[in-house]
Amino acid sequence: MNRRVVITGLGVCAPNGIGLDAFSNALKNGTSGIRFQPKLADLNFGCQIAGEPLVPSNLVNNYFTPLQLRGLNSSGIVYGVIAGIDAWKDASLSLASDTEADWDSGIIFGTGILGVDKFREAIHLIDAGDVRRLGSTSVIQTMASGISAYLGGIIGCGNQVTTNSSACTTGTEGVLMGYERIASGKAERMLVGSCSDSGPYVWGGFDAMRILPRKYNQNASKASRPMSASAAGFVPGSGAGALVLESLESASKRGAKIYAEVLGGAVNSGGQRNGGSITAPNSLAVQRCIVSAIENSGIEKSEIDVINGHLTATTKDTDEIANWSTALERRGEDFPYINSFKGAVGHCLAAAGSIECVASVLQIDQGNVFGTINCEDVHPEITQIIDVSRIPQKTFAYQPKIVAKASFGFGDVNACVIFSAFNN
Amino acid sequence: MNTEERYKKLLEIVKLYLPEDVSEDAISEESHFIDELNINSANLVDIVLDVEDAFDIMLENDDMDQMATVHDALVIIDKKLLEK
Numbered sequence: 285m286n287r288r289v290v291i292t293g294l295g296v297c298a299p300n301g302i303g304l305d306a307f308s309n310a311l312k313n314g315t316s317g318i319r320f321q322p323k324l325a326d327l328n329f330g331c332q333i334a335g336e337p338l339v340p341s342n343l344v345n346n347y348f349t350p351l352q353l354r355g356l357n358s359s360g361i362v363y364g365v366i367a368g369i370d371a372w373k374d375a376s377l378s379l380a381s382d383t384e385a386d387w388d389s390g391i392i393f394g395t396g397i398l399g400v401d402k403f404r405e406a407i408h409l410i411d412a413g414d415v416r417r418l419g420s421t422s423v424i425q426t427m428a429s430g431i432s433a434y435l436g437g438i439i440g441c442g443n444q445v446t447t448n449s450s451a452c453t454t455g456t457e458g459v460l461m462g463y464e465r466i467a468s469g470k471a472e473r474m475l476v477g478s479c480s481d482s483g484p485y486v487w488g489g490f491d492a493m494r495i496l497p498r499k500y501n502q503n504a505s506k507a508s509r510p511m512s513a514s515a516a517g518f519v520p521g522s523g524a525g526a527l528v529l530e531s532l533e534s535a536s537k538r539g540a541k542i543y544a545e546v547l548g549g550a551v552n553s554g555g556q557r558n559g560g561s562i563t564a565p566n567s568l569a570v571q572r573c574i575v576s577a578i579e580n581s582g583i584e585k586s587e588i589d590v591i592n593g594h595l596t597a598t599t600k601d602t603d604e605i606a607n608w609s610t611a612l613e614r615r616g617e618d619f620p621y622i623n624s625f626k627g628a629v630g631h632c633l634a635a636a637g638s639i640e641c642v643a644s645v646l647q648i649d650q651g652n653v654f655g656t657i658n659c660e661d662v663h664p665e666i667t668q669i670i671d672v673s674r675i676p677q678k679t680f681a682y683q684p685k686i687v688a689k690a691s692f693g694f695g696d697v698n699a700c701v702i703f704s705a706f707n708n
Numbered sequence: 709m710n711t712e713e714r715y716k717k718l719l720e721i722v723k724l725y726l727p728e729d730v731s732e733d734a735i736s737e738e739s740h741f742i743d744e745l746n747i748n749s750a751n752l753v754d755i756v757l758d759v760e761d762a763f764d765i766m767l768e769n770d771d772m773d774q775m776a777t778v779h780d781a782l783v784i785i786d787k788k789l790l791e792k
Binding site: 355 | 724725728729750751753754757
């Protein structure tokens with residue numbers, strides 16, 4: 285018998301807000317975190333805009349020691365530690381004592397690539413024959429698991445501490461990995477989340493693929509247009525999101541605030557078959573992932589109130605809506621509300637899933653459905669499948685019982701998690 | 709730069725690498741970086757780099773191997789400064 289798993293802490297470092305209050309206010313008001321990036325313009329990028337968290341320089345002193353800050357040049361670690369430690373504190377959990385690790389708490393904190401700016405520093409030194417000048421932190425800032433290592437050390441986690449990586453699915457997959465570990469009794473608390481670095485060396489490859497919008501450099505906040513007829517590609521972003529997952533027993537015992545329950549979910553891959561490729565999803569796999577998440581969670585298709593889609597603002601958004609509709613056997617006005625936070629934050633890549641899971645859970649906690657910005661011109665192929673009323677453009681009060689969140693990534697990988705309002 | 713100035717300069721470097729539970733007052737000329745000051749051995753390479761920058765000298769691998777205490781470091785710094 286699986287144990288019940290609840291969410292007791294949230295943290296976020298997003299392009300449109302750092303911390304839960306700033307982030308949820310920004311989503312509520314449709315405030316965009318997408319801005320013109322002069323450094324991308326200097327480097328001749330086609331897309332010169334991005335969603336990047338604005339971390340005040342004094343804020344990092346609350347999270348890192350002066351020694352840790354010395355030579356720290358990995359934005360993903362900065363975002364991840366801010367979100368992760370905030371989530372841990374939001375759950376009213378303390379750091380382990382100096383002498384003993386917290387054996388029941390673990391971390392699954394994913395990323396796509398970590399510390400690219402630090403790695404660039406290292407490459408220049410190495411190429412100049414100066415490898416001895418790298419210092420001691422080149423490895424820990426650039427290893428993928430650097431983020432879980434930093435968090436694990438600060439908190440003192442003694443359970444599994446690891447990093448998953450599955451492109452844009454990473455954050456949502458991590459929630460399910462942590463859920464399974466607690467449900468199966470192997471841990472009491474798992475800090476799950478993901479982070480993604482900022483900067484030209486992360487975003488350049490996507491610019492080269494010509495899948496980023498190029499006509500909005502003077503109009504950044506309008507560029508990310510999920511589900512819209514004028515969608516012109518995804519806007520690259522960065523940041524981190526984090527959730528504290530906890531067994532219901534542990535949360536009840538310490539009287540913790542419970543934001544929501546994780547009912548279950550599914551991950552799969554389309555095998556890059558049947559229309560799927562390393563960059564495009566196999567629609568059948570997407571549908572199977574959604575259906576299996578629903579079955580695994582013990583709910584009916586009709587019970588889903590709100591969907592937070594992957595919906596990156598490309599031509600694939602129409603396919604995603606079709607897949608949801610087929611999987612849920614719901615269309616027109618019977619379709620759940622569906623939104624995409626990428627209109628406001630862009631596509632935060634490996635951090636997208638965790639940032640959007642945080643926002644999905646906030647909807648349950650606050651009794652809101654956040655509006656999707658920049659989709660006033662919903663794509664006509666989408667409105668052939670679902671009624672336009674199902675795509676709220678403005679935030680409105682509505683208490684969802686069940687929210688489905690999905691993320692899809694390069695490699696033809698999918699993850700779908702089912703969150704529920706907590707009901708004892 | 710006299711001996712005391714060099715010691716002070718080195719102290720400024722070393723104190724950044726102390727663990728939170730070791731006070732700056734614990735540093736003396738005889739202090740062993742790892743055994744007494746509990747400095748993470750990985751950070752010794754950073755101390756060496758900082759020393760190189762602060763004194764505008766370059767340490768060889770052998771120098772680094774011999775640098776176990778604050779005193780050792782001062783001896784090496786003195787030697788390198790004389791060689792300049």
